[in-house]
Amino acid sequence: MATLLLLPGDGIGPEVCAEVRRVAAALVPSLVVEEAIYGGASYDAHGTPLTDEVRDRALASDAVLMGAVGGPNWADAPRHLRPEAGLLNLRKAMNVYANLRPAYCFEALAGASSLKTELVSGLDIMFVRELVGGVYFGEPRGIDVLPDGQKKGYDTALYTTSEIERAGRVAFELARGRKNKVHSAEKSNVMESGLLWKQVITELHAREYPDVELEHILADNCAMQLVRAPKQFDVIVTDNLFGDILSDAAAMLTGSLGMLPSAAIGDPNKPGLYEPIHGSAPDIAGKGLANPLAAILSFEMALRWSLKEVEAADRLLAAVKGALDAGARTRDLGGELSTVQMGDAVLCRI
Numbered sequence: 013m014a015t016l017l018l019l020p021g022d023g024i025g026p027e028v029c030a031e032v033r034r035v036a037a038a039l040v041p042s043l044v045v046e047e048a049i050y051g052g053a054s055y056d057a058h059g060t061p062l063t064d065e066v067r068d069r070a071l072a073s074d075a076v077l078m079g080a081v082g083g084p085n086w087a088d089a090p091r092h093l094r095p096e097a098g099l100l101n102l103r104k105a106m107n108v109y110a111n112l113r114p115a116y117c118f119e120a121l122a123g124a125s126s127l128k129t130e131l132v133s134g135l136d137i138m139f140v141r142e143l144v145g146g147v148y149f150g151e152p153r154g155i156d157v158l159p160d161g162q163k164k165g166y167d168t169a170l171y172t173t174s175e176i177e178r179a180g181r182v183a184f185e186l187a188r189g190r191k192n193k194v195h196s197a198e199k200s201n202v203m204e205s206g207l208l209w210k211q212v213i214t215e216l217h218a219r220e221y222p223d224v225e226l227e228h229i230l231a232d233n234c235a236m237q238l239v240r241a242p243k244q245f246d247v248i249v250t251d252n253l254f255g256d257i258l259s260d261a262a263a264m265l266t267g268s269l270g271m272l273p274s275a276a277i278g279d280p281n282k283p284g285l286y287e288p289i290h291g292s293a294p295d296i297a298g299k300g301l302a303n304p305l306a307a308i309l310s311f312e313m314a315l316r317w318s319l320k321e322v323e324a325a326d327r328l329l330a331a332v333k334g335a336l337d338a339g340a341r342t343r344d345l346g347g348e349l350s351t352v353q354m355g356d357a358v359l360c361r362i
């Protein structure tokens with residue numbers, strides 16, 4: 013039997029994860045849903061945001077779904093013990109190297125976009141952001157003092173062939189189940205690591221995925237195109253830094269932070285890590301105002317990617333669409349529903 017480990021975390025995390033629990037019980041009764049303490053709550057109880065025990069349970073499960081971590085209560089904790097450090101440690105321990113971030117427009121919300129409705133209606137982009145390499149991790153890095161007293165800060169943008177290949181593979185595989193089109197975004201015009209990125213993706217494509225349409229695009233042009241005509245894209249694969257920025261910008265074309273899920277996946281035989289994009293929202297925590305759809309849609313991604321319950325994932329997506337079509341809205345979407353009422357609106361359509 014498959015196991016989902018829920019890590020509700022802090023702030024609104026427990027509120028939105030409670031709705032995931034209800035949805036999971038209704039949709040996949042055979043799924044074993046466990047829960048563990050993590051983030052600021054774990055720091056308070058055990059002096060660390062991620063205990064070895066919870067890390068090992070995460071590695072032994074089939075999928076992990078997190079709520080959110082952090083908040084003002086832990087602002088003074090040492091950096092390596094902050095709730096956010098627990099998140100980075102967990103990603104690293106699970107070696108989830110590809111971050112999947114959909115920018116998907118629900119028809120019922122198309123009018124709420126900052127772009128014209130016709131530009132976003134039907135929008136469906138999937139980002140594959142390389143998550144454990146690049147300039148965020150490359151060595152050397154540091155801030156040094158120069159002989160004249162000035163300082164110099166530097167980072168290293170570094171990728172190996174295998175790191176690029178595995179991210180590219182995820183993108184090409186994904187595209188085959190979608191519109192069969194991949195854009196690879198880099199800055200090969202000014203960066204050596206970008207030049208290697210382009211070469212490796214080109215070779216991988218020719219060798220293993222000639223049936224998929226591939227286009228190379230410079231990352232700055234990609235940013236322009238995303239706000240000019242976003243529907244030209246299907247799958248976009250890019251490095252850690254560009255992926256961070258481009259996927260954030262694209263996600264906001266389509267709606268509220270409370271709607272946006274994400275997945276971090278790695279080895280197909282290892283668990284993936286699923287989480288809403290939003291944080292712990294201390295300003296609304298405990299008030300029953302949080303939109304649970306980002307967490308519920310993260311569960312939908314877990315069903316599809318890690319739990320291999322594609323039919324259940326399709327049913328869940330249809331239930332969310334149905335709820336939105338019927339006008340279900342939490343406050344962030346301009347409505348009045350509470351967290352639990354939005355959960356009900358989805359549940360009654362499962």
Ligand code: NAI
Nearest residue numbers: 080081082083269270290291292293294295296302303344
């Ligand atoms: P945030 O995402 O928690 O909140 C930003 C704004 O969006 C707030 O006004 C909040 O009320 C609203 N919001 C967020 N999620 C919502 C939802 N589901 N429904 C309705 N409204 C929602 O970002 P913020 O305020 O910058 O960070 C708060 C804390 O969360 C910080 O400690 C930060 O480090 C942490 N954080 C954690 C993340 C994670 O666990 N992956 C990601 C981002 C932030």
Ligand code: MG
Nearest residue numbers: 255256257260
């Ligand atoms: Mg970001």
